[in-house]
Every structure is written in structure tokens, then in C-alpha cells.
Amino acid sequence: MGAKRVAEDVGASDENATVVDPRRLYEATRIAEALVFASAGPVSSAYIAERLPRGVDVLHVMRELKAFYAGRGVNLLQIEDSWAFRTAPDMSFVIRTEETEVRKVSRAALEVLSIIAYHQPVTRAEIEDIRGVQTSKGTLDVLMEAGWVRLRGRRRSPGRPVTFGTTRDFLDHFGLEELRDLPGLDELKGTGLLSGRIPSNFQIPMPLGEDELAEDEDPLTQLDLEELGLLTPGGKADE
Amino acid sequence: MGAKRVAEDVGASDENATVVDPRRLYEATRIAEALVFASAGPVSSAYIAERLPRGVDVLHVMRELKAFYAGRGVNLLQIEDSWAFRTAPDMSFVIRTEETEVRKVSRAALEVLSIIAYHQPVTRAEIEDIRGVQTSKGTLDVLMEAGWVRLRGRRRSPGRPVTFGTTRDFLDHFGLEELRDLPGLDELKGTGLLSGRIPSNFQIPMPLGEDELAEDEDPLTQLDLEELGLLTPGGKADE
Amino acid sequence: MQATGGKPPRKGRGADAPMDDLWQDDASGRGLHEESLVVDLAGFEGPLDLLLHLARTQKVDLTRISVLALAEQYLVFIDRARKIRIELAADYLVMAAWLAYLKSRLLIPKQAKDDGPSGEEMAASLAFRLKRLEAMRDAATKLVNRNRLGRDVFARGMPEHIPTERRSAFEASLYDLLTAYASLRQRHAITQVTIEKRSVWSLADARELLQLLVGDFDDNWTALDHFMLRYLSDPAERTTAIASAFAATLELVREGRLELRQDGVFQPIYLRRGQKAGEGEGSGGEEGG
Numbered sequence: 001m002g003a004k005r006v007a008e009d010v011g012a013s014d015e016n017a018t019v020v021d022p023r024r025l026y027e028a029t030r031i032a033e034a035l036v037f038a039s040a041g042p043v044s045s046a047y048i049a050e051r052l053p054r055g056v057d058v059l060h061v062m063r064e065l066k067a068f069y070a071g072r073g074v075n076l077l078q079i080e081d082s083w084a085f086r087t088a089p090d091m092s093f094v095i096r097t098e099e100t101e102v103r104k105v106s107r108a109a110l111e112v113l114s115i116i117a118y119h120q121p122v123t124r125a126e127i128e129d130i131r132g133v134q135t136s137k138g139t140l141d142v143l144m145e146a147g148w149v150r151l152r153g154r155r156r157s158p159g160r161p162v163t164f165g166t167t168r169d170f171l172d173h174f175g176l177e178e179l180r181d182l183p184g185l186d187e188l189k190g191t192g193l194l195s196g197r198i199p200s201n202f203q204i205p206m207p208l209g210e211d212e213l214a215e216d217e218d219p220l221t222q223l224d225l226e227e228l229g230l231l232t233p234g235g236k237a238d239e
Numbered sequence: 240m241g242a243k244r245v246a247e248d249v250g251a252s253d254e255n256a257t258v259v260d261p262r263r264l265y266e267a268t269r270i271a272e273a274l275v276f277a278s279a280g281p282v283s284s285a286y287i288a289e290r291l292p293r294g295v296d297v298l299h300v301m302r303e304l305k306a307f308y309a310g311r312g313v314n315l316l317q318i319e320d321s322w323a324f325r326t327a328p329d330m331s332f333v334i335r336t337e338e339t340e341v342r343k344v345s346r347a348a349l350e351v352l353s354i355i356a357y358h359q360p361v362t363r364a365e366i367e368d369i370r371g372v373q374t375s376k377g378t379l380d381v382l383m384e385a386g387w388v389r390l391r392g393r394r395r396s397p398g399r400p401v402t403f404g405t406t407r408d409f410l411d412h413f414g415l416e417e418l419r420d421l422p423g424l425d426e427l428k429g430t431g432l433l434s435g436r437i438p439s440n441f442q443i444p445m446p447l448g449e450d451e452l453a454e455d456e457d458p459l460t461q462l463d464l465e466e467l468g469l470l471t472p473g474g475k476a477d478e
Numbered sequence: 479m480q481a482t483g484g485k486p487p488r489k490g491r492g493a494d495a496p497m498d499d500l501w502q503d504d505a506s507g508r509g510l511h512e513e514s515l516v517v518d519l520a521g522f523e524g525p526l527d528l529l530l531h532l533a534r535t536q537k538v539d540l541t542r543i544s545v546l547a548l549a550e551q552y553l554v555f556i557d558r559a560r561k562i563r564i565e566l567a568a569d570y571l572v573m574a575a576w577l578a579y580l581k582s583r584l585l586i587p588k589q590a591k592d593d594g595p596s597g598e599e600m601a602a603s604l605a606f607r608l609k610r611l612e613a614m615r616d617a618a619t620k621l622v623n624r625n626r627l628g629r630d631v632f633a634r635g636m637p638e639h640i641p642t643e644r645r646s647a648f649e650a651s652l653y654d655l656l657t658a659y660a661s662l663r664q665r666h667a668i669t670q671v672t673i674e675k676r677s678v679w680s681l682a683d684a685r686e687l688l689q690l691l692v693g694d695f696d697d698n699w700t701a702l703d704h705f706m707l708r709y710l711s712d713p714a715e716r717t718t719a720i721a722s723a724f725a726a727t728l729e730l731v732r733e734g735r736l737e738l739r740q741d742g743v744f745q746p747i748y749l750r751r752g753q754k755a756g757e758g759e760g761s762g763g764e765e766g767g
Binding site: 029031032033034037038051073074085087088091094095175176177180181184187189190191192193 | 268290313326330334374380381383390392400
């Protein structure tokens with residue numbers, strides 16, 4: 001609104017660029033500032049000029065703006081005939097420390113994670129049974145590395161397979177207070193995540209709490225841990 | 240221009256103890272500015288605080304920075320406990336281009352969204368109670384996908400239904416600092432419309448007196464009366 | 479009437495989405511013309527929405543509308559629709575049954591032995607619900623007209639880094655997780671579905687719907703089966719309706735969700751909330767706001 005008014009004022013006044021009233025100039029810098037800020041790439045002077053009140057010299061405005069940002073945490077840079085904001089070079093230490101790239105979790109990993117969350121304690125064989133495909137070694141690795149999945153214990157069944165469960169960090173990351181907060185069948189349907197076209201015997205388990213052991217589950221012993229130390233997530237796993 | 244002056248003023252008027260020398264404070268504002276400016280999404284106070292020189296109060300710094308950007312083409316906004324730079328609202332027509340697209344929200348979805356915003360934590364049954372219709376599949380799904388609505392937890396009541404609430408992205412998208420800024424919230428609370436119960440001061444609408452008909456009301460006909468006679472609570476079944 | 483073609487959708491999912499585009503131009507496209515009573519429910523999201531629209535034509539504050547007049551208007555509307563053989567979604571009919579009942583309570587002097595809720599109480603609760611829905615509508619309008627990110631207000635177009643708010647270097651939301659799980663399970667579920675045939679709406683279904691429309695039954699005896707029968711079944715189907723309704727009602731009584739009373743043979747059947755009425759519904763609302 002303010003900007004529009006300014007534009008009209010300008011139109012009415014003379015076109016002489018050299019004599020600019022400070023308020024008009026201020027509005028022009030606001031416009032240029034917003035344009036450069038919101039743009040996905042450097043913005044050309046011509047593009048900015050088109051959007052400034054008539055009679056305001058774009059270079060004059062950009063010089064003002066550049067001076068304004070000089071010495072601040074963010075600077076206005078001129079790249080050939082275009083303009084862009086960049087954080088000040090001496091700020092790179094603040095920015096650079098965060099170069100840890102955020103990795104998107106793969107579809108497969110999400111599936112495995114969700115199965116572990118809902119069906120825990122669950123063995124690797126069971127995960128594969130639910131997914132209908134073999135779980136690649138790396139998938140569980142990623143989830144353990146993320147700190148979302150842990151070894152819970154061993155199933156009291158032939159081969160004593162290791163059982164997986166989720167961690168406290170998992171709950172924190174996904175904003176859950178407890179595992180029981182995971183939505184059940186009706187709620188998944190209600191939110192449209194599950195369509196209504198599912199068989200009547202379709203069920204979704206209510207996960208056990210993190211620290212409760214299932215009836216047929218043994219806690220991990222020292223021996224197990226040693227053994228599993230060799231079989232870390234990267235290892236050959238349940239043979 | 241103003242930056243230096245502001246920093247000095249701050250040093251002089253600082254009450255938050257820890258007598259901070261102006262230059263350190265100025266450096267702190269530069270760091271905070273760079274951090275927030277570099278990011279497209281809101282940056283939390285805690286994140287900024289970790290990167291500030293020791294002994295500098297982050298909120299003090301942010302308040303200064305906010306004041307400094309007030310009235311400019313880009314403003315510093317607080318969203319809950321986080322901070323983000325956003326273009327000034329009156330700049331929208333300068334920046335908006337033909338490609339600018341906002342997510343289209345259906346009337347139903349918007350209604351559900353505001354019910355969640357104003358009543359949170361709220362269960363699906365409560366949403367439906369307010370709207371008097373079942374929430375069509377996909378409505379909640381769309382809102383969650385947009386990142387505006389999230390599962391909050393479960394209500395401590397029979398059946399432990401899942402509760403919904405809004406996210407920080409919701410606040411960010413609609414330009415709200417916090418939930419308390421929801422338009423008309425206090426007024427709605429005052430009238431008891433958010434309590435789910437009919438407030439005692441809610442005027443009970445009395446049927447109009449026999450002789451006064453509303454403008455758009457027809458008098459009852461003999462036929463109506465007969466029909467109603469048959470339909471008294473004590474009446475006989477019409478079979 | 480597009481929402482109601484074919485069989486009445488169970489549980490009134492009728493208002494699925496055809497009105498989605500109407501948000502922008504709001505009521506203008508909605509098809510209710512009081513004078514000519516052109517029947518068109520496509521633009522309405524259920525009976526409360528229709529009632530609210532009718533109430534607005536009274537042009538007074540919702541706390542002071544004539545609920546009686548409103549009920550009349552609604553019933554006339556429904557009757558017209560039925561006369562020209564438009565199949566109405568069940569939730570509209572259930573609302574009609576309730577309003578017919580309400581109307582009778584408002585018009586007929588209270589009898590001594592009659593311990594049902596007073597017509598005024600029922601009217602007040604309806605007015606409250608309408609007012610609340612309208613308040614949420616207004617709030618939604620205010621919300622959507624705010625300066626929105628990406629439309630009126632813009633973020634940095636060229637971000638230089640994304641601070642990781644959480645320690646984790648992995649990004650996934652609960653929504654991602656649930657979507658993955660749901661679609662996985664869905665994929666593997668046998669997708670063979672037989673759709674339940676239902677020619678008659680049972681009163682138990684209607685009651686569940688009624689709960690959604692007007693809230694819980696309360697502790698008072700209510701006799702609205704008459705009205706339900708009238709609006710929910712064709713005369714031809716009435717016998718089967720009564721039979722299945724009675725069976726269904728007994729089921730609800732057995733579950734403790736409903737209590738029944740009949741004072742004598744062929745007397746009206748009264749209902750009230752059972753001990754376990756609220757269970758699994760979660761419609762308490764006491765923590766709301």
C-alpha cells in the first residue's frame with residue numbers, strides 16, 4: 001500500500017533523478033531490498049529499476065542499500081549488473097560449522113523404520129516378511145546411525161534372532177511422547193492415510209513400550225553385546 | 240548508517256545486567272543477523288544463542304535486530320521461539336509475479352484447519368462434532384502434508400483418541416507469532432464458543448410468540464397442525 | 479443434488495468434496511433460492527451448513543434466531559426434496575427427524591409426566607452449535623486473508639544454509655513415517671472388498687449420525703423414533719426398518735450405550751443415554767481451547 005502511494009507521488013513530480021526527496025528514496029530502497037531478498041538468484045538492475053517509483057535512479061538506490069549493509073552481518077553484493085545478498089565473509093565461521101548436510105531418509109528406510117516402530121520387538125526376518133522384500137544391509141545401518149533404531153534383545157526362538165526397537169531419540173525426533181501415541185488403524189483411516197479398502201482382518205499392532213520386554217524376548221547380555229559388536233549394523237547379521 | 244548508533248544505544252540502555260560492551264553486542268547482532276538471514280526457515284533462539292559470544296543475551300540481541308529492521312523492506316519476525324526474515328507485507332505487490340503460487344486450500348480443509356487451530360488439542364470426533372459432518376478422507380491428510388497440522392498426542396479419555404494441533408510452519412505461513420495471535424481468539428474465548436459446552440450466559444432462543452411471525456415465516460396451516468398432532472411424543476404410530 | 483445420487487452414502491460421507499472450488503466465491507455459487515426453493519444440496523457441507531445458511535437468511539444474530547422458524551424452513555426444504563423424489567443423504571434426513579421432534583417440543587405444552595429435555599434446551603443447543611460453526615467459519619476467513627507466506631510475504635529466496643534444529647542429520651517427519659507405513663501395509667493387504675448391502679437405514683446408524691449432528695443424547699428420555707421412521711424409511715420399507723432398528727437398538731442397549739423405555743404395548747419408545755454412552759467417541763471437548 002505504502003509503495004503504491006509513493007509510486008503515484010513520484011509520477012506526479014518531476015523526472016529529474018538527481019533531486020530525490022529522502023522519503024521517496026527510502027521507499028525505493030525498501031522495494032529494492034525486498035526484491036533482492038526474495039529472489040532465488042541475483043537480480044538485475046533493470047529488473048529492479050522497472051519496479052521502482054519513476055524517476056528514481058536504480059544505481060543511486062543500490063548504492064544506498066549497499067552502504068546500509070556494509071559492516072553488517074549480511075552484505076549486498078554486486079555481481080556484474082546484478083545484485084544479491086550474502087552473509088558477510090567473516091561470518092563464514094558461523095555458517096560453515098553447519099555444513100552437515102541434511103539427508104533425506106529413503107523410502108525403504110522409512111518403511112523399515114515404521115515397521116520397527118509399530119511392530120517392535122521385531123526381527124529382521126519379520127521385517128522382511130512384512131515388506132515382502134529383503135532389507136538391504138545399509139537400510140538398518142542408516143537407521144541405527146540416525147539413532148532411531150536400537151537392538152532390544154533376542155527372541156526366544158530357534159536361532160535366537162536379534163529384535164529391533166526404536167529409541168528415545170526416535171520419539172523426540174518425531175514429536176511423540178510415547179510409542180502409544182502412534183495412530184492406530186481407525187486413526188490412520190480417519191486421516192486418509194489408509195484408504196477404506198482394506199480387508200476386515202487387517203490389523204495394526206499396538207507397540208510395546210520401549211523398555212518392556214515381550215514375553216518371548218530376552219534382554220541382551222554381555223555376551224550378546226560382544227558378539228553383536230562384531231556384527232555391528234554393518235556386519236553380516238543374523239546368521 | 241543506523242546500525243552503529245543502535246548498537247551504541249543498546250549498550251547504554253541495557254538492563255539485562257552482564258554489562259556488555261557495545262562492540263561485543265554489535266558483533267552479536269551481526270552473527271544473529273547472518274544466521275537468520277542465511278536460512279529460509281525460522282531459526283530457533285537456542286540455535287542462535289549457541290553461536291553468540293558468551294554472556295550475551297540472545298533475546299536482547301533479537302529485540303534490537305527486530306527494532307532495527309522494523310519499517311524496512313525486510314522485517315524480522317518472531318515465530319514462537321524462532322526467528323525469520325520476511326519481506327514486509329506492503330511489498331507483496333512488488334514481489335509477486337505470475338508464477339507466485341500459494342497452496343490452494345479447499346473450504347472444508349480451511350474450516351478443519353481453523354477448528355484445529357482454535358481448539359487444539361482436538362480429536363477428530365470433536366472436529367466432526369463442530370462441523371456436523373464426517374471429515375472427508377484426505378482433508379486431514381492434506382493439512383498434514385502441507386505441514387500445518389500434526390499429531391500432538393492422545394487424549395486421556397476412553398479410547399485414548401489421537402489429538403491434532405498446528406505446527407510452527409502453520410504460524411509462519413499465516414504470519415502469526417504465536418497461537419495467542421490467532422484472530423479473534425480472546426473474543427471467542429470470552430463468548431465460550433471454544434469450550435465445547437453451552438455457556439450459562441448463552442441466550443436461550445425462545446420461539447417467537449404465537450402472533451409474531453418472522454419476516455420469512457409462514458403461518459401454520461391446518462394441515463401442519465394435523466401433522467403435528469400426529470407427531471406428538473405421546474401420539475400413536477401412523478401405521 | 480449430485481452428492482446424493484444413488485444410494486444414501488453410509489454415515490453421510492455424502493459431502494465429500496464437490497464444493498471445494500467454492501471457497502473463493504463463497505455462497506454465490508451455492509444453490510439455495512428461498513423464493514423458488516430450487517433444491518440443490520451440492521454446495522452444502524452437511525445439514526448444519528444448510529441450517530446455518532437458512533439461519534443467515536433470518537438476518538439476525540444467531541443467538542436470537544427463531545429456531546422454530548429455522549426448523550420449519552428446513553423441514554419444508556426437505557419435504558420438497560422428497561416430494562420431487564430426490565434421494566437425500568441420510569444425514570439430512572436424520573437432522574430433519576430431530577428438527578421435527580424439536581418442533582413438536584416447542585409447540586406442544588410440556589406435559590406433567592413428560593421428562594424429556596425441554597424444547598428450549600434443545601433449541602439453545604442447536605443455536606449454540608450453529609453459532610460455533612459460524613464462528614469457526616469467520617475465523618477461517620480471517621485466517622486465509624492474512625498476509626500469507628509465499629503470497630504476500632516472502633522468505634529468503636536464496637538461502638545459504640539450513641540450520642539443523644535437531645541434532646539428527648536425517649530429515650523425516652512423522653507424516654513421512656506414517657505415510658510410508660500406511661501405504662506399505664495397504665499395498666500388501668489383499669484388496670478384495672465386498673461392499674455391505676444395505677437397503678434400509680437402521681436406526682442405530684441414524685442414532686450414531688444424530689450424535690454427530692446434534693451431540694449426545696442426554697440423561698432425559700427422548701421419543702424421536704417416530705420422527706426417525708418418518709424421515710428415514712419409505713413407507714414400503716417401514717416394517718423392515720422397524721425390525722432391523724429394534725434389533726440394532728437392543729444391541730446398543732446391551733453395550734450399555736443406550737437405555738430404552740416403553741410404557742405399554744404400542745406406546746412410543748423412549749431412549750436415553752446409557753452408562754457407557756461416551757466410550758470410544760471421545761467427544762468430550764472439555765479440554766478444547
